[in-house]
Structure formats: C-alpha cells, structure tokens
Amino acid sequence: MQSLFLLGVDQLRVALGLLVALHLFCHHAVPQRDAFWLRAGAGLLGSVAAGLAYLPIRLSLSQFTYWVNILLSAGYWLALPVAVGACVYFCYEITLSNLLFRLLLARVCESVVTTVLRYLIVMTWLPTLPEEHTLLYVILLLALYAGMYAIWYHLLARPLQRGGARPEDSARTVWAYALAQLSFQLMMFSVDLIFEWFTGTMNDSAAFLWQISLIRYFCIGARSLACVLFLINQYYICQTYFLAHERDLIGQVLRQKSEQYAFARENAEFIRQKCHDLKRQLRALEFAGEGERRAVLEETRRAADFYDAIIETGNSALDTLLTEHAIQCARRGIRLSCVVDARGPYAISGVDLYTMLSNALDNALEGVERLEDPEKRTIRFVMQKRGKMLCVTVENYYEGTITLREGLPVTSKGDKREHGIGVRSIRTLAQRYGGEISIQTEDQIFSLQILLPAA
DSSP, X not given: OOOHHHHHXXXXXXXXXXXHHHHHHHTTTSOBOSSHHXXXXXXXXXXXXXXXXXXXXXXXXXXXXXXXXXXXXXXXXXXXXXXXXXXXXXXXXXXXXXXXXXXXXXXXXXHHHHIIIIXXXXXXXXXXXXXXXXXXXXXXXXXXXXXXXXHHIIIIIHHHHHHOOOOOOSHHHHHHHHHHHHHHHHHHHHHHIIIIIIHHTSOOSHHHHHHHHHHHHHHHHHHHHHHHHHHHHHHHHHHHHHHHHHHHHHHHHHXXXXXXXXXXXXXXXXXXXXXXXXXXXXXXXXXXXXXXXXXXXHHHHHHXXXXXXXXXXXXXXXXXXXXXXXXXXXXXXOEEEEEEEXXXXXXXXXXXXXXXXXXXXXXXXXXXXTOOXXXXXXXXXXXXXXXXXXXXXXXXXXXXXXXXXXXXXXXXXXXXXXXXXXXXXXHHHHHHTTOEEEEEEETTEEEEEEEEEBO
8 A cells, every 4th residue: 555645646646636637727817816825825724734635534544435435435535526626616707607617627638647647657657656666756747747747728728718719508418517527537437446446356366467457558548538539529629719709709790890880980070070060160260350260260170179189009809999089088078188108009909909908998998988977078098018918997986985896896776787798898808818907096086007919
C-alpha cells in the first residue's frame, strides 16, 4: 500500500488538477466576481479539503465489505467534481449550464493526465517509482500536468475565450449536462474498478501476469477512448455554440446596419433643415438692425455647431459610434467631449468595440439626460494607449446616490433583471479579451474605465 504521504499527493493531484483545469476554461471567458483572488484562495482551500477528505475513507475501506467499499468510493468520486465546481462557481458569475459544460471539459482533460500518469506510468510500467523516487515522481507529475494543460489551453480554452460560446441557460441543458457528467463518471469508475479491484484479486504469479497486463492495457485503452469520445463530443458542441454565437453577431451587425441606415436618413433630413435655416438667417441679416444682427448671428452659430458632431478617428466603428452619439447629444442639448489618442488597429474586434462603447455611452447619455443643470449635461470620452494597454474612460454627472455591488451599479429602476445588463456585457467583453473594467462614483461623477490589451 502506498504511504500516507503519497496517497495524499495522489488525492490532491486529482482535486487540484480538476480545479486548475476548470479555472483554465473559465478564465477570461466568463466574468469574475468581486474580490476574485480572495474567492479563488478560498476555493483552493476548499478543493484541498475535498481532496484530502478521501484519506479517512481510503484508510478505513478494509473494515467494510467489498460492495460497501465500492459504494463509498463511488460516492466520493461523484461528490468531488461537485465540490470543485462549487468552488469555481464561487469565483465567477456563471450560469449552472455553462459551469457544467466547462466542468465536463475539465474532467475529461484531467482524466487524460490521470490515465497517462497513474494507470500507464505508475501502475503498469514503473510501480515502484512513487515509493523509491518520490521527488522524481513529483517532478514528473508537475511536468505532465503543465505540458498537457498547455495543450488543452491552446486547443480548447483559448477558442472558448475568443469565440464567446456558451450553452443555452435552460433546465433542459442543465439536465443534459448533469446526465453527461454522470455517464462520464460511470464509465471512468467502471474501468477503474476493473483495473484496480478486479486485477488486484487475481493471482499475480508468472502464469497470470500476461493476463493481468492484458486487462490493464485494455482498461487504459478503454479509458483513453472514453476521454477521446467525450472530447470529440464537446468539440462539436463547441462548434455548434460558435456558429450560434456567430449567427447572433451577424444578426447584431445587420440590426446595426439597419439602424445606421435609418439614422443616416434622419440626419440627412436634419441637415437639409439646418441648411434651410442657415439660408433663412443669412437673408435675415440683410435687413436686420445691429441688435437683431447679433441675435441672428448667435442663432446661426448654434445651428453650425451641429457640424462639429462629425468625428473622424481613423477607425470606422469608432467614427460611426462617436458621430452617432455626438449628434444625439447635440439634439438633446448635451455636450460630448471626445479625446481619442489611440489609433488602431485594436486587439478587440470592431463589432465588440462598437457594442462595448455603445453601451457605455448609452448609459452616460441616459444618466445625463435627467439633469436640469446645463453645466452638468456633459459626457467626457477619452481613449488612449498606456503602454501595452488601451484605456477608455467615460464620465458623466449624476444625481442621487449610486450603490455598487460586486463592482457594478445597482439599478434604481423597477426592472432589475433587464437594466444593468449593459454594464455586465461591457465587463464580459473586456474580460474575454484579457481586460477589466472599474467604476468610481466620486463628487457626483460616474466614471467608467475600460482596460483592454492594445494590438
């Protein structure tokens, strides 16, 4: 029997391996909760406790019958992924269906490493390695996990981060992934039962060694095949989610194009009206007295201010966005101050950039529009590069009080479910590209800062 130390290492290997894999598939793909690193530390301690919880079960198995031992082991291995998943759920704002989807990916990836390390290398090729060369075993363990997880990160985790794919949030999807988790666990446990328990009861004399080896290699192959099949299944599910997400993006682009067309038609009529007003005012200047002339000139100046709303930055998505909002502000008597010192290209796509900044400016416009003081009807937009980061700041005045919960403002509107989704989507998009947002409310100024990696 393995020493208590090696048994503890083996249990921690599985628990922490599953935890790291699940963080790998969630990081930058789903929004983090407030005080993330504190929560992650608590989750790490919880996973360590869950891993070590098997030690008293393992040490007391000899006191029970064969079937009781199986039930205790099966119950523990069913509970371990639940405990690790709860630790990760504590760290991210993630739906249950999305968590189960990523948990299944993490379990498959960890099981591949366990198959190679425990069942092939330790239990088949080098059974004395952990006892006789413990340091070498630990180094091999860490190297194998690091290498395999680097492969999973580039093949699976990064596409999930960039693609924005996520399963449907419904009870049917939750049940489907719960059954998939159970099926995977039953397959792994059945193979493990044959490998460890069945072959352990066989006669290990020379006459039966080839039979034991044959059964073990069969179990290794069956375990590997199950992992491959589940990975292929998850891959095609990911592709389905990618296509659905791409379809949503295309629909969003088409809706934006339609809105821009309507906006352009509306502005064309507005411009014709302004031109007509300018011609009328110029004719009036010919017959106006000195006092009237000044009033007409002031009115003409205000009419010409509309043309300052046309903004050119060199980025088509940014130009469209800022021009649209500048014209909206001009119509509503709101001043939009823009400072853009960060010419592209950007790491973020044009659609995501438009969506993110449009939400930020829409929220600012909605907040400023309620103000009566004309001096406070101002929105400040600054976009500049700071080293390797792209920094976007949107500021506006507000009245009353704003409460922040987990770094996001708590709405005062009646529909609390729908309102506030804009800020959450901004944070989700920023984290998808490895960025973050911060919100400050000081001196009745609401300040939203978005940090993104520059191209």
